[in-house]
Amino acid sequence: MRFTHVLIFIICCLSVSLQSVAQEVSIELGPNEIGLNEQFTITVKIKDDRLRRYDDFPDIPGFEKAGISTSSSTNIVNGQVSSSQSVTQTYLPTREGTFKLSPFRMNVNDTQVSSSGSSITVGPARQGGRGNNPFDFNDPFDDFFGRRNQPQEFVDVQDDAFLALSTDKDSVYLGEGFTTTLAFYVSDKNQAPLQFYDLGKQLTDILKDIKPSNAWEENFNIENINGKPVSINGQNYTQYKIYQATFFPLNQDPIKFPEVGLKMIKYKVAKNPSFFGRRRQEDFKTFYSQPKQVYVKALPEHPLRERVAVGDYRLEEEISDKELTTGKSFNYTFKIVGEGNISAIEKPDIKSNDDFDVYAPSIEQNISRRGNRVMGSKAFSYFAVPNEPGEYQLGKYFNWVFFNTSTQAYDTLRSDLALQVSGKSRKNDYISAQNVGTFYDRIDRTDNKLASLEHDGWLKIMANVLIIGMLALAGFAVFKK
Numbered sequence: 001m002r003f004t005h006v007l008i009f010i011i012c013c014l015s016v017s018l019q020s021v022a023q024e025v026s027i028e029l030g031p032n033e034i035g036l037n038e039q040f041t042i043t044v045k046i047k048d049d050r051l052r053r054y055d056d057f058p059d060i061p062g063f064e065k066a067g068i069s070t071s072s073s074t075n076i077v078n079g080q081v082s083s084s085q086s087v088t089q090t091y092l093p094t095r096e097g098t099f100k101l102s103p104f105r106m107n108v109n110d111t112q113v114s115s116s117g118s119s120i121t122v123g124p125a126r127q128g129g130r131g132n133n134p135f136d137f138n139d140p141f142d143d144f145f146g147r148r149n150q151p152q153e154f155v156d157v158q159d160d161a162f163l164a165l166s167t168d169k170d171s172v173y174l175g176e177g178f179t180t181t182l183a184f185y186v187s188d189k190n191q192a193p194l195q196f197y198d199l200g201k202q203l204t205d206i207l208k209d210i211k212p213s214n215a216w217e218e219n220f221n222i223e224n225i226n227g228k229p230v231s232i233n234g235q236n237y238t239q240y241k242i243y244q245a246t247f248f249p250l251n252q253d254p255i256k257f258p259e260v261g262l263k264m265i266k267y268k269v270a271k272n273p274s275f276f277g278r279r280r281q282e283d284f285k286t287f288y289s290q291p292k293q294v295y296v297k298a299l300p301e302h303p304l305r306e307r308v309a310v311g312d313y314r315l316e317e318e319i320s321d322k323e324l325t326t327g328k329s330f331n332y333t334f335k336i337v338g339e340g341n342i343s344a345i346e347k348p349d350i351k352s353n354d355d356f357d358v359y360a361p362s363i364e365q366n367i368s369r370r371g372n373r374v375m376g377s378k379a380f381s382y383f384a385v386p387n388e389p390g391e392y393q394l395g396k397y398f399n400w401v402f403f404n405t406s407t408q409a410y411d412t413l414r415s416d417l418a419l420q421v422s423g424k425s426r427k428n429d430y431i432s433a434q435n436v437g438t439f440y441d442r443i444d445r446t447d448n449k450l451a452s453l454e455h456d457g458w459l460k461i462m463a464n465v466l467i468i469g470m471l472a473l474a475g476f477a478v479f480k481k
Contacts, residue, residue: 024048025108027115029101035126036093039066042115044108045086055106057089062099062122066090067282068265093122154268154281159192161185163262163287165210168372171295174249175310176405177218177341178294179372182210182243184262184287186227188236193267193280196225196240203242206260215247215255216341218367218374246374248310248341255294261286299403302410309402311340315413316377319394326386326423334361334398335379336413340405342367342376348400350382354427355392357385386421393418 024047030040042057057065070087093099103117162185169178186194211217227238242262249255264287267280299305313336320331336345342365350358359382367376386392394415404411 025111025113027106027113029115029118032118033121033123034093035123036096037125038093040091040093040120041088042091043086043088044106044113045084046108047084049085049109051085051087052109054087054108057106058101058104060091060099060101060120062095062097063091063093063120066092069282096122096124098122153271155271156266156268156283157192159194159266159285160187160190161192161194161287163260163289165257165260165289165292167257167292167294169294171297172249173297173310173403173405173408174252174299175308175341175344175403177246177248177311177339177374178255179244179246179374180210180257181241181372182206182260182289184240184242184264185230185232185237186240188238193269195265195267197263197265197284199225199242202262206262207243209260210243210257211245212247212255212257214251214253215249216344218246218248218341218343218369220244220246220369244372246369246372248344249294249296252296252298254296257292259288259291261288300410302403304401304410305403307346308410309340309345310405311338311402312404312406313338313340313402313413315400315415317398317415317417319417319419322417323420324386324422326389326421326426328423329383329385330419331381331383332394332398332417333379333381334400334415335377336400337377339373339375342374342378345378347380348398350397353397355386355388355390356397357387358397359383386419387426389421389423389425391418391420 026045028043028045030042034040040060040063044051044054051070057068059065068087068089070085098119098121100119101117103115105112105114107113163182164185165180165182167178167180169176172178184196222241222244225240225242227240230237230239247255264285266283266285268283269280299308299310302308316335316337318331318333318335324330334348347361347363361380361382364379364381365376366378367374369375382398394417397415399412399414401410401412403409
C-alpha cells in the first residue's frame, strides 16, 4: 500500500500547474573510447519543455546509425517539479581505429544548439561488459515487483495505415492531363507508433520508378509534409502527401505506375511497461502501393489533331488602338488562359496577307499548380502595321484551334475585336520601294554596240614573261649556292 500512496502522490504532483520556465537544450556525447562491440551515442536533452522537432543527427565516419530512442523524466525536489525529455541516436562502429566527429549544430524546437565534436577511439571488442548501451537502465520499481533480472519484452502492434498511388482519372485523351498523388495514410484508429525514415533518399529512388517516360511532367514540388484529414469509405484518415504531379501523355501508350515501397519506422511497444522504463523499441516496416495504369485515347478525327493543344481554355485579348491610319503600327495581345499543358501551347497561325504586316510575337508564359490542377496562361504579343484602309474583323486573322476537354470536341478561340483603318493605300509605297534607281533612265543614251573582251591580251603575255624570268632567277640562285 505504501507504493500505491507514493504513486498517487506523484501523479497528483504531475497534474499541478507548473511555473513557466525557459527551456534548456543541450547535447551530450558518449565516451570517446569504446570497444568494437559497444555503442557510441549522441543525446539531445530539453528541460521544462516538450521535444517537438529536431534536425537529423550527424553522420560519423566509421560508424553506422543503429536507431533512435526517446525518454522522459520528472523530478520533484522540495515541492518544485521539473521535467526533461531526450532523444538518443545510437551508432555502431564498423571497424577499429580513431574517428573524428566534426563540430555540428542542430535545431531543436526552433532553438539552435551546437557541439564541439569529439575524437572517438574504437578498440578491440570487450568481453563480459555491458558496454554503454543507452537502453541498459533500471526501473527504480523493478526490485519492488521482482523484475530486476527480467528482460523487457516488446510486442508488435497491428498498424492501420497504407501507402497508395492514386490518379484523378483512369483514362485520358492524348495530351490531356491527369494528376498523380503518392501519399501515406494513417487511420484515426491506428495504435501503432509510426515515423518517416530517410524520406529524401527513399523518394529519389521511388521517383525513378514511377515517373513515366512517355509523359510531360508538371511537378507540384511538395516541400513540407503536413497531415490532412480525409475520409475513405466512411473511415477517417490522415493523408501525408509525399509526391504529386500532373502528367500529359505524349503518345498513346498506357501510362504505367509500378508497385513501390516506402520504409517506415514502426515501434514495438513494451508488453509490461513500467513507470520509468523504456516503453518502445525501434523497428522497421515497408509499406507497398498497388500498381496503377492510365489508358490514353486518340483524339477524334480532325485535320489538325496532330498539332492541337488539349485542355480547357479561354481567350483574353488586348489592343493598343482600334482606330488607326495606314502605316501606323499597333500592338495586339492574344492571351490563352486555362487548364492544361501550358508549356505545349503553340502560337496562332497567322495567314499571310496584304492587309497587314504582322511581325513575330513576343511570348510570356505563367504556370500555377494548386489543388489537383495545372493552370496558367500564355500570351502572344504582336506588332502589326495596317496597309489598306477599311474595317477589319481581327477574328479573320487571329484564331487558335484546340481540343476542349470539357466538351470533348474541337473548339476555336477567335478574336472579337474590330479595327477601323483610314488613310490611303500603301500599295504605291511598295512600288516606289522597289525602284532600282537611274539605271533604266540611261538606257536610251547608252551605245549598244558589242565590244570585244580580248584587248587585254598583251597584259597576259607580259605577266607570263615576268613569271618565267622570276623562275629562272630563282633556279640560278639555287644552282650557284
